[in-house]
Structures are given as structure tokens and as C-alpha cells.
Amino acid sequence: MSYNQIIYTTAPSPAIDPSLTSGTFRLRTVPRPENVPARKVLVRVHYLSLDPAMRQWLTAKRSYIEPVKIGDVMRGQSIAQVVAVGSELRSKFEVGDWVTAYSGWQEYAVLGENAVEKVVIPPGGRPTDALSVLGMTGLTAYFGMLEVGQPRAGDTVVVSGAAGATGMVAGQIAKIKGAKRVVGLAGGRDKCDFLVKELGFDAAIDYKAPDWRKQLKEATPEYIDVYFDNVGGDILDACLARAARDSRFVICGAISQYNAAKPQGPTSFMNVISQRVTMKGFIVFDFAKQYPTALRDLASWLSQGKLKRKEHITPGGLRSAPKALVDLYGGANTGKMMIEVAPVSEALGAKSKL
Ligand SMILES: NC(=O)c1ccc[n+]([C@@H]2O[C@H](COP(=O)([O-])OP(=O)(O)OC[C@H]3O[C@@H](n4cnc5c(N)ncnc54)[C@H](OP(=O)(O)O)[C@@H]3O)[C@@H](O)[C@H]2O)c1
CATH class of the missing domain: 3.40.50.720 (NAD(P)-binding Rossmann-like Domain)
Structure with a gap:
């Protein structure tokens, strides 16, 4: 089985070009790992956060964080589901757990335990809050x-x-x-x-x-x-x-x-x-x-209903991320902007009920 990643390929000059054939990013297809290393989990990304700072991450200047390197998977946070757990992390994670993940722009990711955190949904909350009002x-x-x-x-x-x-x-x-x-x-x-x-x-x-x-x-x-x-x-x-x-x-x-x-x-x-x-x-x-x-x-x-929120979820999977990021700078969103990489209806097992 294989999955898609979005790779940072060309520095914006100065705006991001969303074309996946001639622009800032390219789509790459890679094989899904058969075995997960002992201290890693394999996650499937469902919702990807889009953030204005992403443009800054593509500028090779001194900042609060290292820039993304040309050739790397684009950096980003997501809500993902654990689909396989390495042998030494089985006391901490189960298949089906929902996590926020520093996955980057890709459909699956192999991550260490510091790059994932279990989603906790309070009364009145929903999972995507973990990228937004509770993120x-x-x-x-x-x-x-x-x-x-x-x-x-x-x-x-x-x-x-x-x-x-x-x-x-x-x-x-x-x-x-x-x-x-x-x-x-x-x-x-x-x-x-x-x-x-x-x-x-x-x-x-x-x-x-x-x-x-x-x-x-x-x-x-x-x-x-x-x-x-x-x-x-x-x-x-x-x-x-x-x-x-x-x-x-x-x-x-x-x-x-x-x-x-x-x-x-x-x-x-x-x-x-x-x-x-x-x-x-x-x-x-x-x-x-x-x-x-x-x-x-x-x-x-x-x-308590004292804090309200709204989210703007763009469908269309991973490949819609570059265009949606450009739209974020154009003000397309009211509330938190995210990409639906995979719908929750495709999630694994009983715990998929979020
Ligand atoms: N310091 C930190 O640690 C930190 C952490 C997270 C985010 N941030 C910053 O917080 C800000 C908001 O981020 P967010 O994730 O919440 O994004 P967001 O506000 O949900 O989305 C960006 C919004 O910016 C507005 N915008 C775009 N171009 C504009 C312009 N020329 N003039 C005025 N408004 C413009 C658009 O709304 P309109 O339709 O109203 O134009 C757009 O919807 C960003 O500047 C981001 O870099 C800082």
C-alpha cells in the first residue's frame, strides 16, 4: 500500500504558488511501512491544520523555528488516528486512539511518542477542537x-x-x-x-x-x-x-x-x-x-457555553492543502481552517466514534 505526501520544492517569491505541478509544493507517493519501529506509532491523518505561519516557515531567515527545508515533507499539525503501535509503546497507545500529531502534510506518518498526544474531548467538545479552540x-x-x-x-x-x-x-x-x-x-x-x-x-x-x-x-x-x-x-x-x-x-x-x-x-x-x-x-x-x-x-x-467557536473544513483530501493555504491568506475562512484529509467515516473500529 502507498500514500501521498506534499513536499516543499520551490521557495515562494514572494507568494505561495499552489500548483502541485509547477508551484511551491509537489505530491509524492511513497510505500506505507510494513513494520512500525519499537518506539514509534503509525498514524493516519484525518484533519490537517492550516496556519498563517506556514508562509514564514518557508523563508530561510532567523525566526522562532527552523525553516522547512527544500525536499522535506511540509510541516503541519493534524488530528490523526493510531493505526499501528510499535512493541515498546503498547502500554501508552492503542490502535484506534485519536491523537494530535506533528505529522506534516501527509496521509500517514510514523512518529515518536513526543510527536503525538491523545485527544481529550470535554463535554460539549468535538475532536477538531484539539486543533482549534483547545489547540x-x-x-x-x-x-x-x-x-x-x-x-x-x-x-x-x-x-x-x-x-x-x-x-x-x-x-x-x-x-x-x-x-x-x-x-x-x-x-x-x-x-x-x-x-x-x-x-x-x-x-x-x-x-x-x-x-x-x-x-x-x-x-x-x-x-x-x-x-x-x-x-x-x-x-x-x-x-x-x-x-x-x-x-x-x-x-x-x-x-x-x-x-x-x-x-x-x-x-x-x-x-x-x-x-x-x-x-x-x-x-x-x-x-x-x-x-x-x-x-x-x-x-x-x-x-459552559461561554466560549463559542467555528471551523472551516475544506474537503478534497491532502492535495487541496496548497490552494486552501493560499485561500487562508485571502480570508476564505471564518474560524479555524482545516483540510479533511480523510473523513471520520473511514476511521478504524469502535473508537472512531469521536
Ligand atoms: N505568536 C504566536 O505564537 C502565534 C500562534 C498562532 C498564530 N499566530 C498568528 O495569529 C494570526 C492568526 O492566525 P490564525 O491561525 O488564527 O489564522 P486565521 O485568523 O484563522 O486566518 C487568517 C485570517 O487573516 C485575515 N487576513 C488575511 N490577510 C489579511 C490582511 N491583509 N489584513 C487583515 N487581515 C487579513 C483573514 O481574515 P479577514 O477575512 O478578516 O481578512 C484570514 O481569515 C496570524 O498572524 C498567525 O501568524 C501567532
């Missing part, structure tokens, strides 16, 4: 908002990329923690309606509307105490112009600049001085020791 993006929102942003009762909190996987959770956490006013920025009316009507944001601004800057001013009459930035560029600049005295600017991401040949910094920079702004970047991995506490909080808010 990396939920944790990013949690630590970015609480450890870096530190919202206080009475604060005005603004979140950009608010209808995406990280933004939707960040804004709701600010509300849970008693922020007076939570404002989201997102692309399009439908996303703005989702923020206000489904997630309980106080206001949402469509940054694609011509008067978005005026709307931002009107939505922040007491200026901005916490700004959670997912996008950088003009939106960061406009929020900096609305910074309140002693405000905290959480620099989580800068998606508007990831595909730019020459990234743009903020021009309202002098407000950092006049308003005593603290601007701090962070990487979610910095908080790894606190993940269990964060996951307990997130799971309990989810179970």
Missing part, C-alpha cells in the same frame, strides 16, 4: 490576551483578524475577563455579523469598508487599552493612533505582511512614547508549561 490557536489567544494583554474590567479591547481561529477566542476571553468593550476587525459583513451576533463582541468593523478608520474611531471613544494584533500593517498603525495611555499592544501575528516582499512597519510609532504603550511580541510555545491550566480554563468555558 494551538486557542492557547495563543489565551496567553496573548491574559499574559501579554492583561485586560482589566472597564478596558476597551480591540482584536484584528477577529473572525479567525485565534482572534475569535481572544475577543471572547477579553469579554469573559470583564472588558467593558470588545471590538473586532474582520474582512466583510458576514464575518462582522458573526462577531457581534454569535460571539457577543460589542462592535465589529469591516476593514475592507472605505470608512473603516472612521468606524474604528467611533467604536473606541475611550481609546484602546488592549490591542491584540493578528495582522500588522495599516490596521496596527490605525490602532496605534488610538492607543490609550499605558495601553498594551499584543503582537501575535502580522498576516498582512507575510507575503510582502518588503514588510511595512507602523508610522504612528511616536504614540508608543507619548501614550507609554507596551508593545510585546510572543510565541505560544513560551507558555508550554502552563498549557494544562490554560486547557482546563478553555475546556470549562467551552462546556
